[in-house]
Amino acid sequence: MTQHLSQKKVTIKDVARECNVSIQTVSRVLNNRSDVSDATRDKVQAVIDGLGYQPSIIARGMRRQSDTLGVIISGLRYTGVATTLNGVARASEERGFTLILKETSSMDCRDVLSFIHSLMAHQVRGIICAAPQVGSNWTILQQSLPAKTPPLVFLKGNPLAAPVTVSIDNYAAGYKITRHLIDRGYTRIAHINGPRDWWESIERERGWRQALIEAGLPVHDRAVVAGDWSPASGRESYLRLLKGYPEMDAVFAANDQMALGVLHEAGLRGVNVPESLGVAGMDDIPESAFFTPALTTIRQNFHQLGDLAVRKLLYLAGTTPDDECVAKDTIIIQPEVIARQSTNRNGE
Structure with a gap:
């Protein structure tokens, strides 16, 4: 990597140059387009992570923090998953935040990572992973997280399987x-x-x-x-x-x-x-x-689950540093x- 890239803000042109692909190809990867080969997608994503490139769809003139939170979810056809989302949505709305929802049909690591990149492009304050913990999917996801991932809270899984969790016992x-x-x-x-x-x-x-x-x-x-x-x-x-x-x-x-x-x-x-x-x-x-x-x-209590998840996310983001009720990284709700x-x- 050349010295000048580490001394200035990285742009999409820098990524394209490092990958030896067009700017349009980088854009397709960022937008999770299907018309990109797996090999090219992996190559571009590796350079994005290496350079620390952070695309932004927020206007440059807007200096305030984004009032959006990201949610990655899977299995909305299941009552428990859907009700969990309702709890998160209600808690977010009560605090003046909007949600950007990314639903994956499975817990394939590649799909989830592309969603995280998309949410980062929207400059979300943090991300709630409400997809169920199935097998080793949480571990695989964490091992592949991109650089500068915003605060991430995992819901309804093993407290030992992620750094920050809010779960039902x-x-x-x-x-x-x-x-x-x-x-x-x-x-x-x-x-x-x-x-x-x-x-x-x-x-x-x-x-x-x-x-x-x-x-x-x-x-x-x-x-x-x-x-x-x-x-x-x-x-x-x-x-x-x-x-x-x-x-x-x-x-x-x-x-x-x-x-x-x-x-x-x-x-x-x-x-x-x-x-x-x-x-x-x-x-x-x-x-x-x-x-x-x-x-x-x-x-x-899915509303309590959603409330604690949103509060924990805002606490990690530094928005509510005095909310000591969610200071612990493992929060367990009793049924x-x-x-x-x-x-x-x-x-x-």
């Missing part, structure tokens, strides 16, 4: 709801989990197992099946449990949507809920109180059991 959720079922007299409790590579699924199952172990109750591998968060998968998982664990007297489904599938199929079969089968879910979606019977569930008719065995 999923282990406590699984433990508390299973303890609730045990306290209501259920002793053969099955579990319908979400996808097994989701960190939230892993933790909810871990809490379920621990509660059973502490109570001296059986923990069978055949008592656990994995769904995909949808009501249809909840129904299909319940049918699998009927074959593999027919002695079950309760089911903890890892979200309310799958619990709805269980209630639907149990109703078709004439199973008495809650006397013959207790059913519990997680999320406390608005519809859960109107299921038949009303669903016992775990409430996640709450909402008891309803679906586990009200013997009218307790």
Whole structure:
């Protein structure tokens, strides 16, 4: 790299010159255009990172900080993910910030990194990563972050997997709801989990197992099946449990949507809920109180999650340095059991 590049503001022309490509090609990479080969994209991005080039779409005359925050999200079709976004949006609006949303259809590292570059071009105050932690995706992403990445807060994942996280205690959720079922007299409790590579699924199952172990109750591998968060998968998982664990007297489904599938199929079969089968879910979606019977569930305070995420981001950006409530880099929210008719065995 030549000496003069480090002594002046780097421009798009400098990037193009270093890459031996046209300015238009650099622009296509910056805008995540599809008409650029992977080899060229990697080459240009490496030079951008090496030079520390920061494209700006904000007018040069505007000296104040941007009043925008970036959000990277995946899986908006899932109720929990969509409700998390609602919480972030509400908290941002309350503080006078607008959101720039980037949704990726998967957690492919290349896609997420291109979104980060795009958000940096918009000079966002910080970025909230609300995409679920699946496998090692968070680790891969952090290893590839560009230079001068703005403050970054990760949501709803393993506090040990990122420097700054705001999370729901999923282990406590699984433990508390299973303890609730045990306290209501259920002793053969099955579990319908979400996808097994989701960190939230892993933790909810871990809490379920621990509660059973502490109570001296059986923990069978055949008592656990994995769904995909949808009501249809909840129904299909319940049918699998009927074959593999027919002695079950309760089911903890890892979200309310799958619990709805269980209630639907149990109703078709004439199973008495809650006397013959207790059913519990997680999320406390608005519809859960109107299921038949009303669903016992775990409430996640998504507005609090969004509020703390936005506050933490602004704290890291230096906007609210006196907000000591979010000074810690690991913030964990405790879930709450909402008891309803679906586990009200013997009218307790």
